[in-house]
Amino acid sequence: MKRMMQKGWRPLLVLILLIMAWEFSYHFFNIPDWLLPAPSSIVQEALIGWNEYAHHLLSTVQLTLIGFLIGSSVGIIVAIGLHLIPLLREAFYPLLIVSQNIPIIVSAPLLVIWFGFGMLPKVIVITLVCFFPITIATLDGFQQTSRELKHYMLMVGATKQQIFWKLEWPHALPSLFSGIKISATYSVMAAVISEWLGANEGIGVYMTLASSSFRTDRVFVSILLVVVLSLLFFTCIVYIEKRVIRWKQVEEGRVDE
């Protein structure tokens, strides 16, 4: 933590300088508000506008959480299934990768055609975005299980189930968490995209309304909200990871010394 504080000032300084340059050029070049508002007015809007966007924020948080929970569960289940049944892995692994090559922006309207404007297509969009990093990372974790430990488990007569729960699963946990961290950051973005498809509330809606009425300051407020939400979410996952995988943390600490 202390080291992070020591190193953290550099990017922070750059950020502050950038914002200062922005503020300065806004005044110096007389940029109109609808084109690029000053950082100070964005912050001001973020503060006074709270009542206007609070319910949008809440709705997006809710959608993100539901989508993320379902998406990561699907990711984990798919990974376990593909790992335990090699035949499935051979058949579906290439398809998994293809599924990620279809742009969400294309598949999302299709989902609306099929499932309407309700919660379901939105959750499907987030799930599609979330499950992939988790499945790939977890599968990798399973595959990289130490051969030495596996040989040991076989020698002492462990069943396939015991090998999975006592060896492969704990071994894949760190990989699983790196997948979850990527998904957590993506999920906020996916929620906003899914709200563009048609929703009553949400940061996506707030953003669309703001940009169509040239309230550029509000567009920046929503960008700010997305960034903050993603970071918050990421931090939560890192915290949970540290609680769950204690042994790894200590190990890394030792390497650092």
Add this chain to the structure above:
Amino acid sequence: MSKLVIKNVYQSYGDHAVLEDVSFVVNQGEFVSLLGPSGSGKSTLFRLIGGLSEPNDGAIYLNGEKINGTRGLISYMPQSPSLFPWRTILKNVLLNQELTGVTNVEKAHQMIERAGLKGYEHAYPHELSGGMKQRVSFIRSLLSPQSFICLDEPFSALDEFTRVEMQKWLLSIWAEYQKSILFVTHNIEEAMFLSDRIIVLSSRPATVKKEFIVPFQRPRTEDLLLMEPFLRLKKDIYYTLTKDE
């Protein structure tokens, strides 16, 4: 009761014969060493005893029952400690009991203390030195419900001083438990210091070259390593190992 009989075992991979007519016996409570050059098929033999693969010909009996290709009947200690990094020492030691059902935490605590690792029960393996890890690994195999233990060059990665300490410690623990042990090594002195009998294997294809009875009284101490009869036997074994038919 635990008696292992290896009877006329053959094993080959393709045209490459690895084991050829290997036969020997490990009696109840006996400490037997398999001595042979590296690559003499010792690990293949362990895979067969562990039931990971079946011999092309021949049979392996444990307590009179044929166990070709049956897993889970022996307890095993590999060359590397093979501890699970996410388990504490206590949990690592209990692993084999978990696999078969009943865990005895109290006994595990006793054994950990007996191994001089008191206070490390809740430490993780990476916090321990090489010798300590091997001790944990050995306790784990001792706490297994199976009464026949296979040790696969367990001390080969340790430095000379730690190794002698570990050998003495192993003997003292073994004396209390009287489990049957099959010990694989390529170190003549180690085999002599520890075992009741030594079986010398030839290199590929491996076959039993000769069997030596180690007559020295137990408990054995380090002094033995420099005594006249010990050195004479060592010379004998050495010539058997290096001599080609």
